[in-house]
Amino acid sequence: MAHPASTALMTDRYELTMLQAALADGTAHRRCVFEVFTRRLPAGRRYGVLAGTGRVLEAIERFRFGDAELSWLEEADVVDALTLDHLAGYRFTGTVHGYAEGEAFFPASPVLVVEGTFAEAVILETLVLSILNYDSAIASAASRMTTAAGDRPCLEMGARRAHEEAAVAAARAAVVGGFAATSLLEAGRRWGLPTIGTAAHAFTLLHDDERGAFAAQVASQGAGTTLLVDTYDVAQGVRHALAAAGDAPLGAVRLDSGDLGVLAHEVRAQLDAAGATSTKIVVTSDLDEYAIAALASAPVDSYGVGTSVVTGSGHPTCGMVYKLVAREGASGELEPVAKASASKASQGGRKTAARRLDAHGRATEEVVVSGRDEAVVAWQPADGMRPLLEPLVVDGEVQPGWTGAEGVRRATRRHQESRAELPRVARRLSADEPGLPTVHLTV
Amino acid sequence: MAHPASTALMTDRYELTMLQAALADGTAHRRCVFEVFTRRLPAGRRYGVLAGTGRVLEAIERFRFGDAELSWLEEADVVDALTLDHLAGYRFTGTVHGYAEGEAFFPASPVLVVEGTFAEAVILETLVLSILNYDSAIASAASRMTTAAGDRPCLEMGARRAHEEAAVAAARAAVVGGFAATSLLEAGRRWGLPTIGTAAHAFTLLHDDERGAFAAQVASQGAGTTLLVDTYDVAQGVRHALAAAGDAPLGAVRLDSGDLGVLAHEVRAQLDAAGATSTKIVVTSDLDEYAIAALASAPVDSYGVGTSVVTGSGHPTCGMVYKLVAREGASGELEPVAKASASKASQGGRKTAARRLDAHGRATEEVVVSGRDEAVVAWQPADGMRPLLEPLVVDGEVQPGWTGAEGVRRATRRHQESRAELPRVARRLSADEPGLPTVHLTV
CATH class of the missing domain: 3.20.20.70 (Aldolase class I)
Structure with a gap:
């Protein structure tokens, strides 16, 4: 198997040293809500495509500190013995909600909401962001290419222009974004994708x-x-x-x-x-969404796309962040928290979200809901709104249907539906504002 | 261990189907020379930094078709039974020469030369390029940042903005490019890099x-x-x-x-x-080489760099290609071959290379040598030229010193020496032509 056995050291050192300090002063056991969102889309992009959620869930299941990880942490003197003991028994027992993989997202969309103790949630930061930032960058670019290609299939052939493991994820994300197949065999094996060559x-x-x-x-x-x-x-x-x-x-x-x-x-x-x-005629050679669009009137049957899709067509990562938005205070209640200084300020408190649709089923707004914690948890979308947050992990149990090859097929369908629902203007290639406005609703 | 057991399916499907066709008609056993080079540097860049060579050698050692790989290839009907039998016994038995990891490179530099039968060399294409293109993109960006930072350390903190496995390679490549440490624990464990947070x-x-x-x-x-x-x-x-x-x-x-x-x-x-x-004062937040340069007069002690280093600061991949440049003909002699049509033409025949230095030890030219195969093999650089191709794999045996943590330390030193040798103008951040001209010498 090409999957690494443990994902636990795909982690920035500060997460474990923060854990050590929080274990020592007791705050590690405070209940927390972390939220993944992006402050903005890449310049000119009209929407993003969430991808990697299935991989995140698989990675959380493999987030275990075994002997190899623990003995290295001890040798390298990263954390103390108490923290090593804690990590040896680490299992994520919390709850994760998120947008379905393949869903379009916009600035401030709460694409993943992780709830658990500080100890169990803080150490997932790097891994969760690595996966969502990379995979979403690829799927977002892929979606623009498949929009430009219309009914003609796009074929992912970019493995040689990406890190060898990233290439496997890129093929998967490209398919979520509408690509028909990949040239990379490992992506075929791991995710059940059709391979071509x-x-x-x-x-x-x-x-x-x-x-x-x-x-x-x-x-x-x-x-x-x-x-x-x-x-x-x-x-x-x-x-x-x-x-x-x-x-x-x-x-x-x-x-x-x-x-x-x-x-x-x-x-x-x-x-x-x-x-x-x-x-048929297959064309390859430095194609991106603009080159594909320019070939619309040429008698081409399919597009082989390499570099531009695996590097996100100019935007090789997303700006998603993993922020603590609420934590248990001295009273035992969840309290909203947020960084307050000049730049990079964010809105505290748990969020939920829905997409508002008009009478024709066309999306008109991204609605992000915040307010009192219980009110947000209890919030139900009104008529004409489609709820966006789905339960992905409940009390530590990954829910069925989101992972593996099944998860990819589901994400591919979700993206087709989500994109079809966007206003036509939001699907244009031309640089402009996000295709839907993000509207904040307080409850 | 987080290393995948086998790298053999990090391969584009066409490599195995070409192998099948070549096994059937007997050409698979022709001796071949494949060369890795780039036609151009990213626009405005003055030099590239070769990185990933140690990882390539490790990946070649793990390029084995075990039961898991073979049974999937059979199920997915990728190749026929004869080819599966051949792959079951696959070992690379050829020879690889290359620039030392960490070396500066320029357009047409033959950074890796792979010699073996078509059967054994063609199927390494995707994997070799994935590694060299990604790692070199990161090291090339890192080198510009550490040049801009001068004596102040640069710290790699970008894992969250790269695929989780790519992030491990990025930390390694950043250190080759002069970074002092990384925040990513797995990079510390796997490559012996200092970790910080x-x-x-x-x-x-x-x-x-x-x-x-x-x-x-x-x-x-x-x-x-x-x-x-x-x-x-x-x-x-x-x-x-x-x-x-x-x-x-x-x-x-x-x-x-x-x-x-x-x-x-x-x-x-x-x-x-x-x-x-x-x-001390550590600064972070969207730093790249230009932001680092702009902070030169500020009382900053170290720079934490994230997104821009792991995404190659605007150039997330290199344009390296893996081209057949010579193959055994009907006569049994190695003959130069090259694509001949209008664009993407390349020069056939095996190459070797040297860097010409002036009396002060300053590099003045990248000398790429081609000609009759025996003459190229026998070529010795004249006085004032430093040879660039080193034996990395000889008759299937990876040579000592290039892999693992030792390889990273060696590459880091090589890059410091190689960069110091470049003319000052070649180390400027400003966009311009490659810092050394590539001169073709025929022997």
């Missing part, structure tokens, strides 16, 4: 000539394969490709360089003239 | 007041700790911090918001007036 220039160059390479590929993969035709001359490559397929219909040709729009028209004409009307 | 706003907010929080932290961590003073009012926070330390000298205060340059001056004056002249 063509061939590299190296395969053509390995052979004595292009004809030989194409013949070998067709002999091995069948005529339904995709032949890469731009190693030498494209028009000649297409002739060789058709010859290699012989009487059988060739699956597709791939173009990986040059002016893809012009080439696609030329190659389509050449294929059609040769009677290969069913042979 | 302060406290979060949550710790202050957990307590009834700031005095109580600071007292708890000092009681637990000693007065040498770093107190975060900007949760409420900074001047009051500094007073509370000094009071909490009592008679002992307080280690440091951290500023995480506001106008850091102005605040640092105010806080320094306040600390000095209170006699706390040894108490």
Whole structure:
């Protein structure tokens, strides 16, 4: 298995030293509410796409301090013996609510709400943010690309431009954002995603000539394969490709360089003239959402996207933060807390959220609800509002349906529904304000 | 252990289907030379920093198709039975040369040269590129930051803004690029890096007041700790911090918001007036190389850097490619090969490289050598040239000294030496051409 056995040291040192200090003075056992949100979307973006929630839940289940972790913490003198004892028995026993994976989010959306003691909740900060910030950055970019691509499939091929484990998560997040498949085998194995592939220039160059390479590929993969035709001359490559397929219909040709729009028209004409009307054209080579949009009128059948999707198309991370918003005071009641100094101030207190829809089911507002803790917990959305927070972990138990391959399928559907509900203007690629206003409601 | 057991499926599907086709027609056993290089640096960058080489070597050692990998490949119908048999016995038995990890690189620098059969070398493409592209992007950004910081330490604190496993690699690469330490515990454990930490706003907010929080932290961590003073009012926070330390000298205060340059001056004056002249000031909050440079005249003792270092400061990946440059022909001789069509053309044939130095030991040129294969292999740099390619794997054996914590220490030293050798102009932050010209020499 490629999953690391324990996720417990994917943690910033200060979380454990804060825990030590809080265990010593007794505050570690105060009940707390931490909230994950972003203050703003990346400049110009109209919406974000929450991804990684399923991975967060899996990571929390594997957040255990075993002998290997504890002995290193002791050797490295990170925390004292009392804290090591505490960590040895660590299990998250709290409750997590959150937006469904795949849901669109906006500034201040409380996408994850973690409730538990300070001791059990504070040490999840780094891991939760690592996953949600990365995966959401990828899904947010992917969603723009699949919007631009319309009915044409987008194929994720960016593993080589991302850290090798990040690439596995990127493929997953791209599929949540609407991609049809990935080239990365580990993502196929781990998440049940469809995997696809063509061939590299190296395969053509390995052979004595292009004809030989194409013949070998067709002999091995069948005529339904995709032949890469731009190693030498494209028009000649297409002739060789058709010859290699012989009487059988060739699956597709791939173009990986040059002016893809012009080439696609030329190659389509050449294929059609040769009677290969069913042979598809796949384009790759530094595509992003703008390049995809620019190819809308070209006879392209699918887009292979690499660098730009796995790096979030200019925004490789989200600005999500994990903030303590309420904690048990001396009275035993939950009290709102918030940083008060000039910048980075945030609103204290537990939140819940709903999306307001008009009579046509079109989203009009992101409604973020705060107020007295009991009132927020008890709040029910009025007619015309869709509640956004779902129970993900209840008393330490991860709820069914959110994790594994099932979680990815569910998140993919959720994103399609959530995006379809947004106003058309919010789905435009052009830079502008968030597509929905965030409205704060006090109860 | 958090290392995945096998890295073999961190591979694009097309590598295995190309292998299948090449096994079927016999070309899989042709001897090949693959080269990793970048066509260009990110716009405006003066040099790149190679990082991840040690991780590549470790990943090659763990590139094994065990039962779990093979049974999934069979179930998913990725390759045929003959190919599965071949993969079951896969061991890389070839030879790898490369730039030492930490070395500066330029366009066309052959940073890694992999020699083996097509079958054994082609399937390493995705994994090798994932590691080198990500780690080098981070080290390249880190090097600019540590240049800007001069003698003041830079501390890596960005785990929450990167995929959780990428964050571990990012900490390592940041240290190669000159960072002094990381906040991420797993990076400390895995690579022997120093770990550091302060406290979060949550710790202050957990307590009834700031005095109580600071007292708890000092009681637990000693007065040498770093107190975060900007949760409420900074001047009051500094007073509370000094009071909490009592008679002992307080280690440091951290500023995480506001106008850091102005605040640092105010806080320094306040600390000095209170006699706390040894108490240091750590600044954090969206620092990048430009912000660090802008704080050069402020009384700051160290920089905590997050988002910008783990995302490569605007360039989250490198454009490194893994290209077949030579392969055994029908004659049994190695022949140069290269893609020939309009764009993305590259130069065929094996390369070697050296850095030309002037009489003062200052680098003046990146010399990339190509020509007849035997001549390139036999080439020895003239006086005033430092050879760049080192043997990393010989006949399948990873050479000692490049991997693990030892490899990181060695890479860190190599980067310091390599950067010091560059002309001063090449180390400027301002956007310009690569700091050294790449000169092609034919032998």
